[in-house]
Amino acid sequence: MSQHAQDYTPSEREEHQAMHLLPVRRADLPFLISLALIAAVYIVLIVGILAAKVFYVELPLIGEVFTNPGYRYAVMLSLISCSVTTILSLWIAVPAAYLMTRVRFPGKRLVDAILDIPIVLPPLVIGLGLLMLFQTPPGAWIQQYVRFTYAIPGLILAQFMVSCAFATRSMMASFAEINPRQEQVAVTLGCSRSQAFWMVVLPEARRGMIPAATIAWARAMGEFGPVLVFAGTTRMRTEVMPTTIFLELQVGNLGMATAVAVVMLITSLVILVLMRVAGRGMRMM
Amino acid sequence: MIEFQDVSIQLGSFALEHVQLHIPTGTYAVLMGRTGCGKTTLLEAACGLRPLQAGRIALMGRDVTDLPPGQRGVGLVPQDGALFTTMTVADHLGFALRVRKRPRKEILARVEELADWLGIRYLLPRKPHGLSGGERQRVAIGRAMAGHPDVLCLDEPFSALDEETHADMIALLRRVQRDTSVTVLHITHNRNEAQALGDHVHVLKDGVLERQDPKLWKK
Known part of the structure; x- marks a missing residue:
């Protein structure tokens, strides 16, 4: 029977591979x-x-995370900024990954290397770079209209810088798994390249968006270095959960820091599970 | 009619040069040759999926060298079927007409017609996952034939099929060609397949195409 590798969902592929594993012997x-x-x-x-x-963790302190307006602000800002960052990351990651996996163009290896920079660069250095970028004339010009440094757009940009690189790598792996012959068939049937992308390739890549979104979200949630340098640690302004942990640790409030950490942990687990469920639902469709 | 006039194609480290090929309208041509000799490249060139270094390609008397794949009137059945995993079988059969923005009624009618013709009506709501090898190839053939192409290109369509399905598919392809008089270019390794289907057989060896008569092959 001709079963095709690209038709397997990841869990089925695991199952398939498991059939060929050696038995465990004494x-x-x-x-x-x-x-x-x-x-x-x-x-x-x-x-x-x-x-x-x-x-x-002391349970009453967890309660305080949600009742104290200062902490609650950080939780909400974390959730909202991470979601915005994730959506922005996917918007960039999908076209970038398609170009990187499906189009030959000059300078591709250079672009590939550049895409790795946010992954390998120390987070603090990314933050510092952003700070300096927005001091340059073009940066200052943009800031006349939208304020980035020490403001919420800056927080999102700081998260996005790192998240998007991971989302792009994840999407590239997904596009690489799609059989290029599908696109060939689509163009012989009358599709333009863009029609083939929208009608055939993108629906195939939809599965890959879930892991890409998950990793982007998780990265954004944990981002601290660039946020610290570029968006600052102002309470009730650019304070996200990692900032809270940092601020509480600085004043020696280990209990509160732990409580916020546990809330972060639970939030991340919930998101992870939701994404997995969404991913499975998508495969059924 | 498929005509290659002095076609040269760069193929990674080596090149196919000055390829001449003539396949008369309504005939079934089989292209054979070793793995990596450039058979698939020739087929892709006919479909417009690969740029030529030199030469012209004409289909049905029309020079298509500079036309995009979708305007050449070719149907392509790749080696593994390359079905669209997110679409149903019905979506596959209606795809070519949907791209051409044909009215819904016409698309539905064509899907029904193709499904009956290929014996895959029972598969219409299914997705490719879980279809047998023979079923996949029927869907791939239906998808390729939906827009009434003049030329059908098949790239080792049966390489993954078992013996029994193989015989069914040969009968099916004969019928497809008899019913539509489409001009076929079929790539295979299999001599029996070439003998059963080919009106004429071309063998690509060391970059040169040689026409052979399958009736003269030793059994």
Whole structure:
């Protein structure tokens, strides 16, 4: 039977691969167990930091995160800014990833390398770069109309700089999985390149938008370095949850910092689960 | 009619040069050759998916060298079917007419007609996932034929099929050609397939096309 790799959903592909795995035999156990012990160090650490937070958090303080207007502001601003950042990131990531995977053009390798810069650059340096960019004449001109430095647009831009790079990489992986012959068939059937994109390629890539959005959202949520430098840490203005944790730690309020961290943790888990459910729903369609 | 006049195509490290090919209207031509010899490249050139270094390509007496793929009147059935995973079988059969903005009624009628013709009416609401190899190729053929192309290009369409389905598909393609008198260019490795289908067989070897008579092949 001709089953085609690109028709498999990721979980089915796993299943398919699992069928070809070697059986676990007694003689192999010492080897496998030693590998497992090495990996376990990391797993224990991950579970450990989650457990420590949950263990040390004082429940009334979690309540305060939602009742105190200052904290509530940070939670809301985090949620809203991350959502806006995610949408913006996808808007850029989809066309960028399509061009990078489906079009040959001069300077492509250079562009590919540039797209990696936000991933490898230290976050603080990105923030500093943004700060300087908006001091230049063109930057200052834009600021006459929309204020970026130490303002909410700046916060979103700071998050976007990093999130978008991850979303683009994720979308590139999705486009690369789509069979290029589909696009070829579409143009022979009368599609222009843009029609083939809208009617065939983009619907195929829709599945890939969920992981791209998830990673963009998660990155935006955790972004702190560029936010600190470019958007500042003003309470009730550009304060997001990571900022709150930073500010509370600075004044030695470990309890409140932990409470906010737990709220961040739960929010991220909820988003992760929602995205997964949405992804599965999309595959059923 | 498919005509290659002195066609040259760059193919990564090597090039196909001065290719001449003539396939009369309404005939079934089979193109054979080793993997990597450039068969698919020739087929893509006919469809307008690959630029020529030199030469002209004419389809049905019309020079299509500079026409985009959609205006050449070709239908393409790629090796793996390359079905659109997000669309139903009915969407596939209606695709060519939908792109041409034909009225809904006409599209529906054409979808029904194709589904009956290819024996895939029961598949209409399904998506490609889970279709058998033979079913996939029927859908791919239907999608390619929907816009009444003059030329049908098939790139190793049966390479992934089992023996039994293989025989069915050969019968189906014969019928497709008899009913529509479409001019076919069919790429295959399989000699039996070439003998069963080809009015004439062209073999591409070391960049040169040679016409062979399948009746003279040793069994």
